[in-house]
Amino acid sequence: MVNIAQLDPSASPLDYYGWELRRQREAAGLTQNQLGDCIFCTGSLVGQIETTRKLPTREFSERVDAALGTGGLFSRLIGLVLRSQLPSWFQPYAEMEARATYISTFQTQVVHGLLQTPAYARALLAVDYPDKVEELLAARLERQRILERAEPPALWVVLSEAVLLQQVGSREVMREQLAHLLSFRDNPWVHIQVLPFAVGEHAGMMGSFTLLRFDDDPALFYVDSYDQGHMTANPSVIKERSVGYARLQATALSTEDSAVLIARVMEERYGDPS
Template sequence: MANIQSLDPSASPLDYYGWELRRQREAHGLKQGQLGEIIFCTGSLIGQIETTKKVPTRDFSERVDAALGTDGVFSRLVGLVLRSQLPNWFQPYAEMEAKAAYISTYQAQLVYGLLQTEEYARALLGVDHPCRVDELVAARLERQRILRRTEPPALWVVMSEAALLQEVGGPEVMRRQLARLLDFRQNPWVQIQVLPFTVGQHTGMMGSFNLLRFDDDPDLLYADSYDQGHMTANPQAIRERWVGYARLQATALSPEDSAALIARVMEERYGDQP
């Protein structure tokens, strides 16, 4: 990792964050340990973030802004830092996701990323990226902030029943994850439908996909693959997937019946066992 004396602030958002943190700290006449005491962390963590060995969190950034009186500089910068931790091929999609007015997604096996709890995301991302799990989880939680905006996107989720039964992180993690899904019943911008196994063959069997609709730009279709995601604005592909998505919505359980199924699975499969 970079030595602070050779850190190039133009190299990346993370490098700039570390460089600016050191500059602001020294401008206030504080050593790393002193700043750590003020914001309730170790001086070692301050040093690791200044030298890009650790990725800052939003909570850390907000505490630094409060301690140094930097008028939200680090709180604004951390969004860029966390987005830069996403895989390069995924970053363009994340940028478009943040701009979308409507998000429609079909999930064949897992809970949609914007609805995941931290524990669920950690268990999932830790399988393939155990050395970077903290950074990737922080980046995923940062993406979820769009649902807490004053004017959030409208989000419609159709998920296979498999997403409820595929155990990720253990029974307690799954119980909290399903409880989180039920919490969204109170959110007028989020609708969740479950596609039960009993429907048989359906138009989403080729895999998960997302459809993004914007106020002023063409619709986008995004689908995952093992090496990278695929994003297209091809009108024919978009039209076919919108029709397919409408069929999934029509075939899936209603939001009310979906919530009842989620609650039943939460208690029967992941509840307290005798």
């Protein structure tokens, strides 16, 4: 007799996804191989996802919904599943970020997660999470979907010039990443400024931080570290950091001049060495 793994659907979003996938498949009278044939994958992959040994993707979820006629169930679940792959201390921030209508962030060392290319993000994640790179990458790319909404949040990013010069991955990875930043030049909801070294001391010397604003809830201030994130709605902190951020925006290059600098670094530092 085949030993069928038992899942506790309340254990995690991933367990619930696998449990529900098996339930819906069996209700449709399909074997794993038959469902795999319907959605252009192997039955083995279906089995691995049902038993939580493999993380589902958004494309897989959309195909399952179409094949089983589940009305978008798995396409809705996949967001929860991918978000659950984030470090537990980061998940509360990710949930609030997804609800924000205005995001303003200052980054001192790396490109903000919402603007990272897959190759850049993969290189970063491999440093601290070599065994979970693909799962965390999928979660990070899922976060970026908020920029694709019909009504996306307004995103204002101030990057230290160091972000452009610190090579992450290969030269090709950096060139692609800087080109990706430039692709937002005509996006009305994304604004990118570079804070050049020449400004000297500035209002962000204490490090990276993010401010989230909402339509009906108090604003939040967020800063993270290696193993935890700190988030607060303390009005005095919000006021202080909002003023600090405004000063950073005023000190940084304009969005137009920032694009010129990004393009120059992309060509001079990461262009074809020949």
